[in-house]
Amino acid sequence: MPIETAIEIRALKKIYQNGFIALDDINLEIKRGEIFALLGPNGAGKTTLINTVCGIVQPTGGHVTVSGFDNVTQYRQARAAIGLVPQELTTDAFESVWNTVTFSRGLFGKPRSPSYITDTLKRLTLWDKRDEEIRNLSGGMKRRVMIAKALSHEPEILFLDEPSAGVDVELRKSMWAQVRALRDTGVTIILTTHYIEEAQEMADRVGIINKGKLILTEDKQTLMQKMGKRQIIFVLRDHINSIPQTLAGLPLTLEDEGSKIIFTCDATLDNDISETLDRLKESGIRPKDIYSRESSLEEIFVGLVGAV
Amino acid sequence: MNFRGIEAIYNFEMGRTFRTLGQSIASPVLSTVLYFIVFGSAIGSRMEAIDDVPYGAFIVPGLIMLTVLSQSVSNASFGIYFPRFTGTIYEILSAPLSVVEVVIGYVGAAATKSVIIGVIVLITAAFFVPLRVAHPFWMLLFLIMTSVTFSLLGFIIGIWADGFEKLQLIPLLVITPLTFLGGSFYSINLLPPFWQTISLANPVVYLVSGFRWSFYERGDVSLTTSVVMICVFTLICSAIIGWIFKTGYRLKK
Structure with missing residues (x-):
């Protein structure tokens, strides 16, 4: 054997x-x-x-x-x-x-x-x-x-x-x-x-x-x-200056001079995006496009090697 | 024992010999023929016989030894140096081969080539001078032992050298002078007693003497001494090679 x-x-x-x-x-x-x-x-x-x-x-x-x-x-x-x-x-x-x-x-x-x-x-x-x-x-x-x-x-x-x-x-x-x-x-x-x-x-x-x-x-x-991140990117119709208070508590950041809201989650978590979509709507934010991106092995590698 | 591994190295090295036939065989044969024309036929005809052997015939064993020594050293040293130089040595080092098997492959091929060249030079000499071989078995034994021993030395040089210049250094500065001063063209008995004693420190004296004895039953030292000295030299070279592989000197980082 x-x-x-x-x-x-x-x-x-x-x-x-x-x-x-x-x-x-x-x-x-x-x-x-x-x-x-x-x-x-x-x-x-x-x-x-x-x-x-x-x-x-x-x-x-x-x-x-x-x-x-x-x-x-x-x-x-x-x-x-x-x-x-x-x-x-x-x-x-x-x-x-x-x-x-x-x-x-x-x-x-x-x-x-x-x-x-x-x-x-x-x-x-x-x-x-x-x-x-x-x-x-x-x-x-x-x-x-x-x-x-x-x-x-x-x-x-x-x-x-x-x-x-x-x-x-x-x-x-x-x-x-x-x-x-x-x-x-x-x-x-x-x-x-x-x-x-x-x-x-x-x-x-x-x-x-x-x-x-x-x-x-x-x-x-x-x-x-474990080490990768998944991000959902909401491309906005109108630029905003900051994340509205109504969205507090959600893992959101702004990118590209307020033209994109980034929702970041661990790749391991089973995230439900529907709540985020509902709260965006309640806050009067209407995305014109939505797409996602994941960390590449290269990003993980650079992060690990750079940290040593 | 990895016999197929030995065979692979041996065939590979012999293949290189036959691929470069002009350089491998024709060149040493040509230069030996020139020696015979100059020292054997032209000058030799005016020289006195040594130990009742005509001068032209007397130098034949010495000339064969000269060729065999230099060929053994250069073949074996180049054989192992070239893969080190190109980097293909990785294949030998990572193969399931023992030190003995690697040495048999490389040294065996180098010695075979030298013996072939020695025999060709011998046949060539027969066209220029009257030749007799009193003890063919001993002649062949000395030829093989010398080829193997100096191929071992060449193998060591090939591992020691870290450039083509160094590869030529020992053959040019050590082997050639030792061969010329080792009684290839004369009997050391013709020298003054002091230089005779000095000459006995030259290992080539014993090789040439024993080899010449196999032709004409005359030598500068006894047959036993010649055989013992070749064996001692072989053992020294083998021990050095054993140390090289054990320590990885110039082979492994």
Whole structure:
């Protein structure tokens, strides 16, 4: 029976030789089959965390288990479960796409499987480029080659470190679709990103890291409900100078020089707007338009990171 | 043991060799042929025989060693330095490979290439000078051991170097002088006693001596001493590589 936890990180610490604390007592659990987005500003420790789990960076302290295997004492089983797409486009420029993907599969001790590699290249729309030297490919194609290399040994867990960096919008959306398709096949996906939109679009759970500390981990929907705000905006026919006394007690504010009344509520609360509408009418205020807006993950992220 | 991982690294490195065949094989062969033309045929014909071996034939083992040493060091150092330089080393470090497996892959490929080049140089030499190999087994053993040992040294240099300049530094400033002064072109018995003693501190003396013995049954030091010295050198290089991977020196942050 498969272990439900894909990755377990306990008290992970990384202090570089110059004294810089890149990871400060990180505790994290990634569930099997989920898409986990790790958000954080530059230098927050996202890549160090990934590289430590993958065995590229030596931790100063703490433990990591991957699919139940310790990544130091049982590194073979632990690493075999992981596919890594690094942030940088580091490829063998003079190798063909086919050869470099075959090489990656071999490194992980998997027997040759032309049919699997063919299928992977086709899924990533790289089949037509299979004999092309990597140096001749576009940035987006190179990024796909990196993903193909990471998938070459059929990993259970895929790390995507800034997968959309330098990728145009169209390709980014196609990549998102491919990542979702991978998740549907049971692959656990951990991605770091600067694009909050990416996390909002794809992630099941979100972790926010800043200055080496994991500030929070939360289910994305729960996070947005807990920390997000929903606002109903009443666009007025006539400007007003202040909220009338008759509306006291309601969570209302004025915006745009008195042309809009904003009704703010927690996203978790089941607010009844009918009372507000009735009292607006009683106060002689007649909105000409009504619309709503919700906090984005980005606003929540900025609020959290800015507060630390 | 991750045999497929070793095979992947080995094939990848050998693939690079065959992709750059001119640079990998033709170039060292050409420069060795030039040595034979100048030192073997042109100047060698006017030189006295050493230990009853014509000078042209005498220098063959030394020339093969010269090529094999420099090729082993440069192949292995470039093999591991290039992925460090491009960043693709992440794949090796994150793969389920042990230190021994990584070293076998890279050093094995570098040593194979050196042995191939050594054999090609040997065949080439046969066209220029009369050649006999008294002990083919020992000749092959010395060729393989030297290739492996100096490929290990090259691997260390490839990890130590933090730029292409440093990659060339040791081969140019250390390996080449040691090879030239290690009895490649002469017997150290021809030197004054003081310089003979100094020469014994040069590890290449033992390699050339043992290798030359396998050809002509004549060497500057005994066969046993040569074998022991190569083994000692191999152990030192292996220990350093073990330390590099244990500490992550220049590989892991």
